[in-house]
Amino acid sequence: MFISMEVITATSNARVKAWKKLAKKKERQKQGQYLLDGWHLVKEALLANQKIATILVVADFKHASELAAFDFKGEMIQISDNVAKALSETPSPQGIFALVEIPVAADVELADISGAWLFLDGVQDPGNIGTMVRTADAAGFSGVVFGEGSADLYQPKVVRSMQGSQFHLQLHVGNLSEWIAAFQAQKFPVFGTELNEAARNFREVGQHQDFALIMGNEGNGMRADHLAQTSLNLYIPLAGNAESLNVAVAAGVLMFQLKA
Template identity: 45%
Template sequence: MKEITSLQNATIKETKKLLKPKYREQTGDYLIEGEHLIQEALKEALNFEKIFVTEKFIANHETFELLKASTDVFLVSEQVMKSLSSLPTPQGIAGVLQQQEKPLQFPLEGPLLILDRVQDPGNVGTMIRTADAAGYAGVVLGEGCADIYSGKVQRSLQGSHFHLPVVQKKLETFLPFLKENGIQLLGTALDEEAKIYTEFTPEKNFALIMGNEGQGVAQQFLQLTDRNLYIPIHGQAESLNVAVAAGILMYGLKGKILQKY
């Protein structure tokens, strides 16, 4: 195990660049931190390019198979670890992985969640994690969504991107492709023909589209949907957070499928 105590170390300076989207895009690498995310990656048999760990972390943890997951394991000072972290209080372990996109499998073995310009990192991560929990076949990110390899999205994801396909597509071409392949498109909007989600039973394979926090699903995409759904508001709130709404709809619609099939 190599030891690094200097913030000016070349490896540290290079790794810190992964905190920036442009460098992640250039290298195809990204940084994850925290024991849970590291362990989730190991469950998928992913190989780390580098692992950074502090003495304090080693002293408080008895399981070290994670340190065998990379040929480059570095023992770093608390100060160095803090420089690699986007957290106020780092957990003491971080690793570098190569970005890997699991492809969607056709024919689908379940519903899809599609995000249109959802910009808040917490919302994007929470929605992917909920899709994972609800047993969805994958998540499709349209243009303008938050970068799933950012620290904020990763913390919200909690490793769910290791479990199901999370792919980026141009919705202008991908949504017509789904329709051509018999996938029911469900939008989220309040219009004259929209139905309350509890009164609607979807087809076995459908795609649920959730839209931008302020503007909703783009009109051009709503014109392609087979049905638009809404969640009734019984109190005084003007609207629901998009991630909360997505959770309600994903579980509600999946429950209808389980009852029907």
């Protein structure tokens, strides 16, 4: 299968340099694509029929026959191990990458929104964000909204920790006030979260089909105006002397508790 492929062996190659730049948001926006690193993610993208412009693969790629079975029609380029190392943020890259078109988010008809949704209110850590998207997928959520001040959806560390879940649910960048208002217009509960024992215990609000859960910034929590806008704000009672939970763990506990 690799017979007629273009081969790139030099890390100084202009295209390699352009791909490396995709670690930066500005370049992702300019080039309109982002980089997937590793067979699990590339396979997920192939299975999900994502728009893959180019696949980069080393000569002795371990899962070459599995890859060939996908009969990928786009551009395929053989890269050297050095190029793989230059492109990867992991110490031992698997030797496969895909350049995936950043999907243009479908226009959302907020008036018709339904299902369980996670809203990110200024969540900063890319690992936390990716883990929360992955957990939302596993908990059967319909989508995640990246509110103002949350890290970028296609940042390499976010992509790595999403583990392909971006292909399974809806992801939007949006104005959280508008999203909260849209849920409330349909009488769907919007649960804020705060580290405040005056808020409602998360075990006391039942399970729901259509609702939104909002998780706030790691250090400062949710924005005050969003807290004021919600239907109800929840807290997780903490035993012991711990001051807080990791935001991705708290989101997991809440999502699995609240989702019917």
